Amino acid sequence: MSVDFVFVPHxxxxxxxxxxxxxxxxxxxxxxxxxxxxxxxxxxxxxxxxAGALANLDIVASVAxxxxxxxxxxxxxxxxxxxxxxxxxxxxxxRHTGGRLALRIIGSSAEGPGARGSLVAWQKTDEYLTLLxxxxxxxxxxxxEGRFYSLAGSVVPDKGPQGASLPIRIAGYSGKAVEVAGRxxxxxxxxxxxxxxxxxxxxxxxxxxxxxGRAEKISFSRWVHMQDEYLSxxxxxxxxxxxxxxxxxxxxxxxxxxxxxxxxxxxxxxxGPEQIQTLHPAFAALMARGARN
Numbered sequence: 001m002s003v004d005f006v007f008v009p010h011x012x013x014x015x016x017x018x019x020x021x022x023x024x025x026x027x028x029x030x031x032x033x034x035x036x037x038x039x040x041x042x043x044x045x046x047x048x049x050x051a052g053a054l055a056n057l058d059i060v061a062s063v064a065x066x067x068x069x070x071x072x073x074x075x076x077x078x079x080x081x082x083x084x085x086x087x088x089x090x091x092x093x094x095r096h097t098g099g100r101l102a103l104r105i106i107g108s109s110a111e112g113p114g115a116r117g118s119l120v121a122w123q124k125t126d127e128y129l130t131l132l133x134x135x136x137x138x139x140x141x142x143x144x145e146g147r148f149y150s151l152a153g154s155v156v157p158d159k160g161p162q163g164a165s166l167p168i169r170i171a172g173y174s175g176k177a178v179e180v181a182g183r184x185x186x187x188x189x190x191x192x193x194x195x196x197x198x199x200x201x202x203x204x205x206x207x208x209x210x211x212x213g214r215a216e217k218i219s220f221s222r223w224v225h226m227q228d229e230y231l232s233x234x235x236x237x238x239x240x241x242x243x244x245x246x247x248x249x250x251x252x253x254x255x256x257x258x259x260x261x262x263x264x265x266x267x268x269x270x271x272g273p274e275q276i277q278t279l280h281p282a283f284a285a286l287m288a289r290g291a292r293n
Contacts, residue, residue: 003242005268006044006073006221007037007260008252024059027066034067036257040264044071046250048104053080057089064097073102073169078128084154087135094160101160102167102186105129122176124148129168129184136164169221173201181218182208187248190222192235195244198222202245222246226253226263 009023009030024030034045045063049055056074063072074093081089094101105125127148134142135156144151160166170181171189178201181188188205190198202220209215222241235241254260 002247004043004248005041006046006248006250007034007042007070007254008046008048008250009033009037024062027062030063031066032257033260034063034070036260038067038069040260041268042070042251042260042264044073044102046073046075046104048075053077057093060093060101061096064093064100068098071100071102072097073104073167075104075106078105078125083128083131083149084135084151084156087132087156088158090132090166091136091156091158091160094162094166095158099161101162102169104169104171104189106171106189118172118174119176122172122174122180126176126180126183129180133164133184136160136166178204178208181205182210182214183212185209185218187219187221189250190220190246192223195235195240198235198241198246199244206245219248220246221248221250224249224251226251226259 037045047056047059047063049059053076056076060072060074090103127146131144131149131151135154136159138155141153141155142151143153167186168184169187169189170177170185172181173191182205190201205218206215209218222235251263254263
């Protein structure tokens with residue numbers, strides 16, 4: 001099994017999670033960092049700005065101009081606009097990126113302030129994603145009347161190149177979140193939990209996906225937080241995570257082009273297309289520093 005890596009840009013050297021528009025404020029700096037990530041072997045860049053969904057979409061448009069290779073995963077919050085407008089805007093960005101876009105739905109978006117509990121929030125997310133896919137699939141206007149949304153004569157005339165196959169990434173850990181992921185997700189983002197819990201969550205999500213005939217269509221991603229060249233993660237070693245079914249790692253904490261380059265040389269390029277059991281000794285040592293099984 002090959003392993004992919006997601007570059008998580010941020011501008012705060014003291015935080016592994018801070019993803020900020022400040023990173024993209026200077027186009028020259030952003031281009032240089034994205035080029036370094038591409039050269040290092042990262043496959044995807046994550047856009048997750050605290051300013052919200054509309055800011056994220058603007059950043060995606062800029063990143064697509066600055067880099068023509070990296071896939072782009074963008075965090076999206078439901079109900080910022082109507083499903084029709086969201087479907088149209090996302091399809092336009094999919095065209096603009098040349099089919100490199102993925103939509104990321106996280107638990108905090110569905111379970112945040114104003115939501116009537118996580119169950120209802122995820123039910124709403126389920127209906128929202130179902131509508132987006134219908135709008136990306138249908139060439140004729142559709143009418144819809146559901147629990148949370150209604151459409152009348154709605155159509156997205158200009159579909160993105162991926163259409164309804166645009167990848168959906170989901171992170172959320174309630175039973176309903178797992179069910180929604182089973183129905184919709186291409187990638188499920190795992191929490192930073194011990195190895196045994198990781199295996200259990202993977203099994204739960206696969207079981208949920210199997211009910212929709214999608215058990216083989218969902219993959220699993222895991223955060224890796226770097227502090228300089230050392231890991232501060234509390235997860236199990238990468239080799240064990242890969243054996244459990246993790247095929248992607250989302251890497252934050254690489255503060256400059258030099259750190260990105262070193263990560264690529266010592267870790268990503270050392271892995272190559274081989275299985276992660278052939279883990280480069282330098283990375284194995286890094287993982288051992290931070291792993292608690």
